[in-house]
Amino acid sequence: MAAQSEEIAWPSNYFNYFTEVEEHFQEARGTGLFLMSPLDWALVEAWKNAGVPLEAVLRGIDLALENWRNRKNRLQMVNSIAYCTQAVLNEAQVLAGVARPAVARKESPAPFSLDDLETYLRTNAAQFRQEAGYEEIATAVDRIAGDAAALYNDLEDLERRLTALEDKAIAIARSRQTEEELLRARRELDSQLRPYRGKMTAEQLSMLEKQYLERQLMEAAGLPRLSLFYLR
Secondary structure (H helix, E strand, O other), rough: OOOOOOOEEEEEEHHHHHHHHHHHHHHHHOOOOOOOOOOHHHHHHHHOOOOOOOOOOOHHHHHHHHHHHOOOOOOOOOOOOHHHHHHHHHHHHHHOOOOOOOOOOEEEEEEEHHHHHHHHHHHHHHHHHHHOHHHHHHHHHHHHHHOOHHOOOHHHHHHHHHHHHHHHHOOOOOHHOHHHHHHHHHHHHHHHHHHHHHHOOOOHHHHHHHEEEEEEHHHHHOOOOHHHHOOO
16 A cells, blocks of 8 residues: 555546556456457446546456466456456455545646647547537537647546536437347346356446446447547
8 A cells, every 4th residue: 555645646547547457457467468348348437437546456456366376276267357346346445444634636747638639529529420419419529629728727627528428428329229229238248247247246236237338339329438538
């Protein structure tokens, strides 16, 4: 555990959350290139949205894979970050149980440039404009892109704005989803999640299912994600 005087670096740690987890899991797994599945994406995003500290995720991955290596019977390779779920949640509880004095939050430079941000926003606006019924969202994203220079100084507020627009897009896409499409998505989720259900609580499963189904819904509709979490 870091010293009590440790400050939280924001926004770099927040927006590098996925990259850090992906690279750390690949390194800890020790088998070369690893491509995260849609379930992995949804799980990491669920942890991020739930406020699970990055440190807890990285430590949980290390512990889970260390325990796996110490097993006498290793019939299968660890092929999903979901394998590390219980260890990650245990580490999060450990960190949450350590009292730390309130400290001023340390601001750090954004992990992307203003030009990258503007390109990201314009590209997403164009994608929304190509899909009927999302013109209002496209216009709003274009407007945000036009104010990017000012908003770049408060990425936390910008993230809130983009997340709100993404929620509206998800609501529109969900209203157009057929019963068969939803059933197919749930079957795919159940198939991927089956080996790991015993490692998660009902609350954790509910959050993961929500993230997974929303991700699949946006992909099926051909819509981009707006959160800065996806600006890589």
